Amino acid sequence: MDFRNTPSRPSRRGFLALAAATGAATALGGLPTFAASAAPRRPTESPLLAADAAAKNQLWWQAPGSATSMIEQGLPVGNGRLGALASNDPGRELLMITDATLWTGGLNDTLESDGQFPYGRGDFGSLTLLATLAVDIPGHDLGAVDNYRRTLDLAQGLVTATYDIAGVTYQRQVFASRPDDAIVLHFSQQGRGTYTGVISLAGTHGESTTANSAGRYASFGASFANGLRYGAAVTAYSGTGKIAVTGTSISVTGCREFTVVVSGGTNYAPDATAGFRDPSVDPERLARSKVLAAARESARDLLHTHVADFRPVFEQFAVDLGTSSAAQRALDTWERAQARWRDNVPDPEFEAAYLQFGRYLLISGSRGSLPIGLQGPWLDGNDPDWMGDYHTDVNIQMTYWLADRGGLSDTFDAFADYCVAQLPAWTDVTQRLFNSPTNRFRNSSGRIAGWAVAFSTNPYGGSGWWWHPSGNAWLCQNLFEHYEYTQDRAYLAKVYPVLKGAVQFWETRLVTTTVTDASGATREVLVADRDWSAEHGPQDTRGNTYSQELVWNLFENYRTATRVLGRDTGYGETIDGLRQRLYLPEVSPTTGWLQEWMSPDNLGETTHRHLSPLIGLFPGDRIRPDGSTPKEIIAGVTALLTARGMNSFGWANAWRSLCWARLKDAEKAYQLVVTNLRPSTNGSNGTAMNLFDIYETNPGRGIFQIDANLGTPAAIVEMLVYSRPGRVELLPALPAAWAAAGSVSGVGVRGGFVADLSWRDGTVTEVRLTSVGGRSTTLTAGGASRRITLKPGESVTVRSL
Amino acid sequence: MQQPSTPRRRLRTGAGRRRIRPGVPLVAAAVAVLLGAGAVPAQAAPAASPAPSDAAPTTVGLAERPFMGWTSWSMQSSKYPGLNPDGDYSYLTEANVLKQADALATKLKPFGYEYVNIDAGWWRDNAWVPTFDEYARQTPDPVRFPRGMKAVANHIHGKGLKAGIYLPVGLEKEAYANGAAPIWNAAGCATADIVYPDLRTTNGWDSAYKLNFDNPCAQKYIDSQAQMFADWGYDFLKLDGVGPGSFKSGDNYNNVADVAAWQKAIATAGRPIHLELSWSLDINHAADWKRYSNGWRIDTDVECYCNTLVSWENSVDDRFADAPAWSRKAGPGGWNDLDSLNVGNGEMDGLTRAERQTYATLWAISKSPLYTGDDITRLDDYGLSLLTNREVIAIDQNGGAPARPVSVAGDQQVWGARNPDGSYTVALFNLGDAPASVTAHWAAFGFTGNASVRDVWNSRNLGTQKNAITAALPAHGSRLFTVRPGTPLATTSYEAESPANTLSGNASVAGCDACSGGQKVGNLYLGGTVRFNNVTVRKAGIYTVTLAYVSGDARSATVSSNSGNGTSVAFPSTGDWGTAETISVQLALNAGANTITVDSGTWYSPDIDKIDVPQTL
Known part of the structure; x- marks a missing residue:
């Protein structure tokens, strides 16, 4: 055993400092409301990754999505509260935008005759879409573009689409910025191309959008029957050509580049005593002020601010499950999913990317607002199955199994804060209603x-369906x-x-x-x-x-x-x-x-x-x-x-995989991961083109459920590291497909540690354990064990156990 | 189109649209139908009915290339506002025909469009009541055609165009006149003599009595109609409701003799008349149609009988499934007719831009006649560009064979054909409801390396593309390329019948004249498999593996390599059980020995001739 105590490695934490410098602090218990915030601090240097470094964590496709295929083909972006699916169609960029708090319904505390809860979109409520944003560029019909490619950059939180028309390369970038609390679309080109088109923002509940020509923005605002107020706004700007308000839209004429900024939200507040509302918030007005504030910055600065916020979070964890073949690398993400299933040839880089995609969703959907429900903030309509709600009998739990394992402890806060905020209402409803004589599950004790x-x-303290x-x-x-992971x-x-x-x-x-x-x-x-x-x-x-x-x-x-x-x-x-x-x-x-x-x-x-x-x-x-x-x-x-x-669907396969990992049956655990990667066709169980997990509710009808997207990555991590307080076991269930060589870093370890390890031929070659509060544990790998004692902040590197 | 008698609208739920498809639950009745259709694997189906010994040769000079023009039926059959103000099917009038002829002459004639085809109803009033002359021949409705049909033809000819007319097959019931109507120029013949004593009916609507050609008077009746059209100056006749086909089968609906009689009559009428048959003709009689006519509708009407002219599902997209069977049946003198090409006005057509381009692409690569049913006076710019793209028209008219699917990955399909000049027509289709990328691998066409690519619709040279080309296609979208190949691909063939292979289930080796080695593996059904052993490549990678197969109907199989789950391949029909075709799949192979398995799974698969595996990546 080569054994060396070192001070905490600064490199990864250094990025945390960079993140803090942007003003995007990740304090515990932050208010998950749509609120005014101080102007972000802008990074002075580019935080962007070089192209080759970025490629490692990029998914890519050779076709866009469309209005009717957003769940399978829309690329998700999110700033932790606002989420959007982007179509990336050259002729019609479409964003379906969801705010995690845009819920109908309420406390729902009138039981039905059987002592159980109503479960409808009016009483219990449903998560709904906030808005659609369309950028129509009639001259860029998909039928006339060449070399179409779009990329989801997981490390930088960035969607990019490029294509050629008549010798001009056009590019658009879409990102959801947490520091600027807005979604940004930047359209540019290389050549002599220009853009002419129309930007339209529309509500999805029958709202009327109004536009202000002096302010160059369009916006809407309204409220639900439950009193929740909400609103959204969009603006656009360019250094060339003409941007003008036309009717209720914004027109773009002859612009060599232009930028669109959209934001929105609600007056939801995570406070049961305030009825889960913040009456001081005027969401439409706030959205306007946010987009106009952002529009005072260059698109480059907005991007840098966003990446400086996003990338350090992503980089708290890295994984390498082995090298894929040149043939696999030549395929786009959807082709790779298809080839993985068709050929049954392991594709370690693709499988690692699937894990990272789960982390991407967690970062994008679970920071500073409500936690991720059945779909997170990625809807394609106002009637998500099971209301897009929080299911308490595996789904929300699975969603957060990845957080600490995957180096994203901070994303757990949304879930914890939710439980804390709901507690008064949950307690009140339980004590009033649970022992109703009609409730078959009531306490016999009385x-x-x-x-x-x-x-x-x-999110209103309300329960739905059965106790x-x-x-x-x-x-x-x-x-x-x-707590076990963080010792906080x-x-x-x-x-x-x-x-x-x-x-x-x-x-x-x-x-x-x-x-x-x-x-x-x-x-x-x-x-x-x-x-x-x-x-x-x-x-x-x-x-x-x-x-x-x-x-x-x-x-x-x-x-x-x-x-x-x-x-x-x-x-x-x-x-x-x-x-x-x-x-x-x-x-x-x-x-x-x-x-x-x-x-x-x-x-x-x-x-x-x-x-x-x-x-x-x-x-x-x-x-x-x-x-x-x-x-x-x-x-x-x-x-x-x-x-x-071994043949269920999404979350059920992920749970099975986790169990097999615990039983150290690596091949069964891996097989279930592979089964979840099976391409979904016509709604069948498996993975959609955009890697969303699809659950087939009826033959031919598949829906998105995010839990498997997060639970399957959790299983991958569990195959690499098992931990409980006092014990951490490395590579408990490493499948042959990943055994040749690999590494993982940033894995949370119960007991208050983070593990970084690498292996070759199935054997751990090096492990570094860093205390984030833990003091001692037993490190086990390949049958050998070693007691480790550290002070918080210290690391130890072990080279041969 | 169908003559709208009773009911006027042909229902689309008829037997002609029923076919055995993969995934149909396995029930005894379905199996009986399948076997009854002569589609037992490894056995050839019965040949088309023998040709009459006195058949005349195909009319020389007609349909050397697929005809181009306009038809009246699409607007007649539509409920699009304003087209049929005097009731359903009232669009057909002299004024409208001449208006379209004039527009055709101005806008489309320079691109090769020349036929102005009057469809059903010219002898029927707006209540669909017919008029016949004393010889039981259709005679123009005076409201629709007040100056008669000859004047119309004259006007059309005056524009340098050709005139087409229409008849249903058989003796229309209303023309029977109690059997007493004399036949023109046929002493002693009356309508009673030309039909069967039991007045058995025929055609797709049972709207006519079947002609009895055992009595020479029947030929005389056809002669009299042909002579009438020749005298009026018509250059084209669409004979409709023809069977077997038109959703009918059985002796009463076998109109082969009618079609032969028409060819004979035209030959003696003193004027060349293109004879086009409709609709959904039975492919088992392809040799008959080819012998006696100049073209045959392979499918049901493209029109939707709705508020537009057509719609994607009703029924443009049907052709993708139905065209491949006919790909070897067409050639100079007779072509596969996919029906009218209604892409000229997006609003009236009821199609997206992408769908319109795809529609035109399939028609062109299938060497279908190109006749629009649009209002030529109201073409939109995009529609005009689609109808007048000279490169696309040239593909349609190049005299080569229709394209076939070369790879079918669900809704993403690559079709292609080798052109007479050595280049390849390569079409990418996305038949799915969402955008998708589609890749054509050069290896599927038998070449490799660099090839120069021309984007036909966008009139752009895309330069040299190595090994493949990929395009992003919108829902129901397409791309059309002309590719000039570089290096021929060296492949290694593995015969299905090789004793090195492993057969399971009922799979067995059978003789096959069309197959390499004279043998194939058939009886691949209900779990039967053929596994090619020791498929050897030097380098690991993903290969384009080409399967040669025989399948008289469309079938599927799962094709896999080694331990893979494989890919479900939809094998288009080869048209009969005596023709071999190829389809390609992508499969990973390891360096060294591999297995490739064709598994029938739970249904019926084609007979497999061989596989070809590239020697290099």
């Missing part, structure tokens, strides 16, 4: 405390794990009330029952009250594995939190006493599987999408294939996972 949610939640009693524990699992006590203190409320809920919900062990001895145990094993099987069973595991995890984490924070420590011990009395699942003598219910029988669908009974394997880690868990439990878990099968 007592109620803390909070719970339904399967769906909105989901275990959902609170699962949300808390994510919240606590983020201030963060833990922030989310502590959320954890405690969930614990209190469960304290009133557990019931006692008597079980008989294999030996014939009986004992009294605590079990969860009547419930459903997340969308699967009977709806009135007690002690479901799903609930038992989640509550076990919640109680354990809670006790840790009380100790870390020095709060409620006595209560923490009480709760841990309950944890020790929890019934834990057994292996069925009938099926050989870990039981999903307190029954040896298979009460559900063998290949059901959910892996609820495996939640103690992943995302939990009570079940560990390291000798500490009885081997018959490991065998039962393996048998159940095997029975669930």
Whole structure:
């Protein structure tokens, strides 16, 4: 072992300093509202990557999208709050723009006759589109352009399209700037070309756009029935040609280059006591002031400001899974997806790019506003499936499994802040409604405390569809794990009330029952009250594995939190006493599987999408294939996972992959990643042209669900690094396809570390562990282990374990 | 088009549009239909019916190239505002025909358009009631054509154009006159003598009694119609509702004898008349149509019978599936007719710009007759440019064979043909509803390396392109290139029948005159596979692998290399079970030995002759 303690490496962190210099601070608990902000500081030097350096993290295509194919072909940009899909059609650039807070609906606290929540776009609500922006350039019909190419630069957060017409090369860039809080489109050309066209901004709920010729902007504003105000504005400018307001549009005539700036938002506020509104915000007016402020800057400065903000975040993590062939590199992204499936030849660079695309989405969709729901801020209409909401029985949890693993801890804040902001409403609704006599899931004890949610939640404290009693524990699992990664006590203190409320809920919900062990001895145990094993099987069973595991995890984490924070420590011990009395699942003598219910029988669908009974394997880690868990439990878990099968869809495949990674079956874990990369055709399950994950709801109808785009990358990372407090294992499930040589850096490690490692021929050649708060852990690779002790900020590099 | 009798609008749900497609659930009835169609793998279908021994040769000099012109039917059949003010199908009048003839002469004649074709209804009033002369021959409706048909032809000829006219096949029921109408210039013949005693009906609408050519009077009746048209000065006749075809099959609808009689009648009428057959002619009788006529509609009407002239789905896009079967049936003297080319006015046509270009591209590379049904007085600039692109017209008129698909990746298709001058016509199509890039690999055409490329529609030389060309196509879009090849591609052939291969399921080796080595592998259905073993290349990479196959109908197979999942290939029909064609796929191969597998999966695949694998990348 070559062992060397060093001070924290400055290089990667140096970029963080650059980011801070732009004024785009990433403080905890920032207000996720559309608000006035100080003028960004502009970088004095270009932060742009050189072309060859940028190419490593670029996806590219040889065709644009169109108005009817945005979900499959639109390229996503986002500043963490505003998201847009861009068509990049030369003759008609189209942006479908979503603000993460543009939700209909409300508290939704009138239960239906069965004690469950309404789930409609009026009552519960739905995420909706803010606006469409079109830039029509009639002379640039796609049928007449050559060498069309568009690129999604993941590292710099930049969409670029280029094409030739009659010897002139035209280029457009689209980016969503967080520092300038706007989406920018810059059109330029090389040659003697000019642009003539029309820029149109339109609402999607019947608003009227008005234009101001003196101000050279167009805008609209309106409000929903729920009182939410919203608005958007666009302006354009050029150093050549003519830009003028024509009717409600902006015309561009004979411009050698021009720039379009669009912004918008709502008066949503993450404050239950204020009814989730900030009455001081006039969104249309604010949008106007933002676009006009940005338009005082050159397009170059806007781009540099954006890249200086985006790139350092992206570069907190890097991955190299091996070298692809020249033939693969010659293919565009869609061709590569097709070839990967057709030929079954590993394409390590493409597979790494898919991981980075997930990180790109997280950066673009989860900074400074509401968290990413089922689609993030990337809609193509006002009726997203399942409202584009927050699903609490795997989807939102999976979405955030990537954050810490993928070097994007800060993107987790949107999720944590959401839970904290919703807590008062969740608590109020739970305590008023959960024990309604018509709610089949009510507490038999008749007592109620803390909070719970339904399967769906909105940003107004509202729940939708059925109560989901275990959902609170699962949300808390994510919240606590983020603490484990960061060791950030201030963060833990922030989310502590959320954890405690969930614990209190469960304290009133557990019931006692008597079980008989294999030996014939009986004992009294605590079990969860009547419930459903997340969308699967009977709806009135007690002690479901799903609930038992989640509550076990919640109680354990809670006790840790009380100790870390020095709060409620006595209560923490009480709760841990309950944890020790929890019934834990057994292996069925009938099926050989870990039981999903307190029954040896298979009460559900063998290949059901959910892996609820495996939640103690992943995302939990009570079940560990390291000798500490009885081997018959490991065998039962393996048998159940095997029975669930290898052929589901998006998030279900990602979860399976994560479980196989935990079981160190690298090839199965990899196969599921590959299955998710399968090109989607006619809505079939798999990956769309723009790499969005598509779930086939009905034959021929596929929808975008973002969770697999983030969960599959999480699985890739989990194949490379496993961690829990006190232990980090390198390359636990490295598939042959990536074994030759590779590296990954910036991987979050539970216990408060970041790992950078490289390998060759399947063996770790070097690892650097940096403490972000952690003090000691055991580093394991290839069967060898080493105890590591570091001070926060210190690094250690190990060359041969 | 169809003569609109009862109902006027031909329904598009007829049997002619039904075909066995991959993915149809496997049911006993469907299998019976498939086998009954003579499409048993590895067995040739029955040949077309034998030609009558007294058949006359094809009229010399007509249709040396696909004809060009205008037809009245597209506007007649449309509900586009203002076209048919006096009721459905009322557009057809002398005034409108002459107006279009004049516009054709001015705008399109310089580009080769010359036929002005009057379609159905010239002998019917606006209530669709027909008029016949005393000899049971159609006679012009006096409201539509107050000066009669001869005056119209004269006017057309005066513009340097040619005149076309129309008839349904058979003796129209209303002309029967209780069997008593005499036949012109045929002593002793009456309508009763020219039909069957049971008055069996024929044609696509059952609107006529089938002619009985066992009685010489029937030929006389055709002679009398031909002579009438010749006397009026017509140069072109569209004979409609012809079967087998026109969504009909069976003896009563076999109009081969009618078509032969028309050819004979025209030969004696003293005036060359181009004979065009309609619609959806049965490809199993292609030899008959080729022998007796100058062109045949391969498909249903392109018109939509809606508020525009056509629409993409109804039914421009049908031709992509239906044209390949006919690609070897056309040539000088008789061409595959894809129906009218309605691309001249976007609003009236009901198509996007991209769809209009694609429409014109398919017609040109298919060597279809080019006749528009647009209002030539109202062509928009883009429409005029499409109809008058001399390079595109030259492709249509170059006398070469129609293009075929050379690679079909779902909705993204590459079609091509070798031109008489040694260059290649290469068309890229995106039939999908969203933009897509499409790549033509030179290897699919048998050459490699650098080739010079001309973008035909955009009139631009794109210079030298190495190995392939890619273009971004809008939904339903296309690109049309002329490519001058560089180096021939060296390939290694692997015969399907080689004993080195592995067959599974019912796959078996069968004789095949059209195949290299005289053999092929057939019976590839319901899981049957042929695996080529030891396909060897020196360098790992993605190769353009070309499959030679025989398939009397369109079929599919999954083609894969090594452990790959493969690609589902739609094999267009080769037209019959005695013709081999090729289609190319992209497959990764390792350096050294590989396997390539053709798997029928859950349905029926073509018979495989061989594969050709490039020796170099």
